[in-house]
Amino acid sequence: MADKITPQDEDYSRWYLDVIRDAELAESSPVRGSMIIRPYGYALWEAIQSGLDRRFKETGHVNAYFPLFIPMSFLEKEAEHVEGFAPELAVVTIGGGNTLEEPLVVRPTSETIIGHAYAKWIQSYRDLPLLINQWANVVRWEMRTRPFLRTTEFLWQEGHTAHATESDAVEETLRMLDVYCDFAENDAAIPVIKGLKSDREKFAGAVNSYTIEGMMGNGWALQMGTSHYLGTKFAEAFNINFLDQNNVNQFCHTTSWGISTRMVGAIIMAHGDDQGLRLPPVLAPIQVVIVPIWRKEGEKAPVMTMVERVRSALVDSGIRAKVDLREDQTPGFKFNDWEMRGVPVRVEIGPSDVQQESVVFARRDQLGKEGKTFGIPVAGVAEEAHALLNAIQSSLREQALRGREEKTHRVSSYEEFQTVLQEQGGFLHAHWAGTTEDEERIHDETKATLRCLPMGTEEGEGKCFLTGKATNKTAIFARAY
């Protein structure tokens, strides 16, 4: 910890980078726009992977792996797709010392190469639905990068499914949106808004793109996951067709959906405070850190004996617990250090705790005296820790939800929109009947983008805040990463 973390109010972007540096989540690499994910950041990603992968398998998906390289000609088969991705491609032109006849694109996403395989695998309605996910790295040549949020190379999962009918495919698209929502709210403790992307913001080649949008600590939006209904566009481009029950040849309806290492950025920004990270217990690589406290040499042995008892009780009950054994640092330093790293619960064990057969719990989500509980009996330490971890998980989500509600504003005119955005920021929710050009104008004039048309908020008819047209649709706008 060379420097102190910049306070959020002073410079939120600086705060974000400071936390990533001090908590050793990631660092820049000598390769432009690519980051190194350090062990603590990667452990968080492993927890995210595990929570998602379990849900994918529970909903009938299997994993597979497709090539990193895609022939350039494949991308060109779907016109909107190549138009969207062409400016961002990294291209291999030399292999084994020779110039390649056809350049190979490093995958920016895999609809095309997977579509080519699906065309071979799918012959009949009996082969459907085909439900496959891939964990992979992808590359998009980005001009302005920011660790986890936008990097040239990133890690993600991309689901690709094929179905016999539009309704099956749309159902899958929305099912996976719900899976993402469930993960975000229950594992990452981040409340999200599910909604439809506008044409301007949708995936290159999709019919409809759905998103989960979270609010970060500064009121900006972050797209945390997307699920796309691709219609028959890729099926037509790659000839993914099947014989239906009546022996009629039909194009498949396909979907794709993805969540990336960006989720790590979401967790940092949705929960972090001026002391650093605050990790949701479900995903925290270390859920409980135990800090032994002793001064005189004679105190050490009994303290360490109890530390080990508590550690093994926690680990045996399934808690990811770690003891801070450093002898060249004071307890005070360690408290700050683990608070900065976002560990949800700290257990303090000193000589007086040994005498009383009890320990002290300190919550990361409530710093200072209010967050401390004294006299937790050693006999019940695992049970109490589980209860506290559950409470912190809920509390973080509650805090994030309250923050979002406080920073969500209804507006009814463009003037109000601009004033509120400038003075308060956050999410601006309004009736909306604008066009792509209207969105672009708003973006140019205010830097806010249309995040989504939120689902499940039927509110009846109103007037579009920009055009005044009558509509029953609403949209959420915000500054976004």
Next chain:
Amino acid sequence: MADKITPQDEDYSRWYLDVIRDAELAESSPVRGSMIIRPYGYALWEAIQSGLDRRFKETGHVNAYFPLFIPMSFLEKEAEHVEGFAPELAVVTIGGGNTLEEPLVVRPTSETIIGHAYAKWIQSYRDLPLLINQWANVVRWEMRTRPFLRTTEFLWQEGHTAHATESDAVEETLRMLDVYCDFAENDAAIPVIKGLKSDREKFAGAVNSYTIEGMMGNGWALQMGTSHYLGTKFAEAFNINFLDQNNVNQFCHTTSWGISTRMVGAIIMAHGDDQGLRLPPVLAPIQVVIVPIWRKEGEKAPVMTMVERVRSALVDSGIRAKVDLREDQTPGFKFNDWEMRGVPVRVEIGPSDVQQESVVFARRDQLGKEGKTFGIPVAGVAEEAHALLNAIQSSLREQALRGREEKTHRVSSYEEFQTVLQEQGGFLHAHWAGTTEDEERIHDETKATLRCLPMGTEEGEGKCFLTGKATNKTAIFARAY
């Protein structure tokens, strides 16, 4: 299953490709030398990953992620390294529409980019040892490829560690060799020979490379994992140094070690037979398949009730069990199909089994009547299945060991070497004091390569089979993939 699997004796290479096709493990892709790993093959790789990752973590390692792209200049910093890898590189020359000033290599292995990071992370002896593993894809432009065994892109893990002393680093190198051996023998059920690679066969840039070599069904060798002691070569190239306890600046001693998707090929070839795959229960994606048998409509309901009871008893006890619900296939077809896919245990449940409250077990490692057990009581089905899976795991390893012993030959002259190799194949074990040039000559004349100088087989002095020189070293030669 369009065509029948070619018998091993007729054409072992064809057999291998047929099994991969019919068991739907992988298939070729439109990208030269890159394969698609299909869900069943990928599930096997997930089981391999899980068995290795657990062992890495138990031995104190953590995972991290480093960039896919490496600046060409990095590779050039270690002379032997770049010489070894230069002919196999895929090179990105265009990014975001522009020609790059410095071409980026798609990583063939990550010693250089990781070495660059370690130089920043390591300052003091207190930062050592640094024990990191990465799960990643790598690319080596191969001229002749074969699914799983040699592909342009492959998946692997690469461990990279840094230590204060030579002895610490050598200890780590050998510890990870032992971890690999433990995984191969206990999870993959493949007995392996641990040994030292010759200079000709070692990793480009290593001081010493250690290997685990397995014997495949046709007597050929397969290098299944390697662990390298890199000395201070990469530390000197990348300035990975530290202040020791006496405040003296020292270079670190580093190691690297890797196992790849080649392990899938090893499992296919070490255990497979003319009926197809035989998967070791520890790694099998499906450990038990249940085939319901009924003819009349009235039999179906009671059979399916018992099938579900058995399935849930197995799953609840931690067994990966699947019911074959297909109604358009006969039981006989299903038996063959799951045998071909290598599922260790088949459970048959028909109307008479329902009446007797019992089921039939059939072992994949013993086909026909001998492998069947009738009248397993439903009440104890999970316990019996666990016992049988354990027995099959041991039996597969025993069979592979017996096969290796039968095909391992001691030879004492080059004439004998050539005769035995031609007539019987397998591993040729002999005293050895030859040079790199001698190895090359043997390779040119016989196609056999020096697999390793096996460890732990001190046999006293003898005469080199080729040169006649006295030596106490022995070597194993074989045809190899």
